[in-house]
Amino acid sequence: MNEDSFWQLINECRPTGADPDSEQLAAALEARLMNGPLPAVVGFAEQLSWALYRLDRKEYGTRVSGDAFLYTRAAVVAAGRDEYEAVLNDPALFLPYADGFIWAELLLYVPGTAYQSLTGREWDRDTRYNYESYSNTEGWAD
DSSP states (O other), X not given: OOHXXXXXXXXXHSOSSOOGGGHHHHHHHHHHHTTSOHHHHHXXXXXXXXXXXXXXXXXXXXXXXXXXXXXXXXXXXXXXXXXXXXXXXOGGGGHHHHHTTOOOGGGGGHHHHHHHHHHSSOOOOOOSSOOSTTOOHHHHOO
């Protein structure tokens, strides 16, 4: 799955109404990915990790920390490509997510759930980019 396919899938699965904590988005993504093929699940995980990694920077993470920072970055991804790219270009746009405790933790579990549905096994694969908070050392350098 390339970056365009990733964002297209996010867009197609985003609900039209309010979606606190992105529950509906996660469920729709899981349903789509559970239909296979397996490389789409792996590709989704890779693209998700890259998107989250790119937001793992000092200019975004000073208001929240740890898991809250990760879940807030996931909410930016869940908002779709246009919002994500706007936040990348203007860190001030991250503040409403951080200050409003807007989270999308469930987005992080989508690849594992889809993988287990397709294979019957637990997800035990690392992605190329570590999306855990503060793993982007370049983004936190002075």
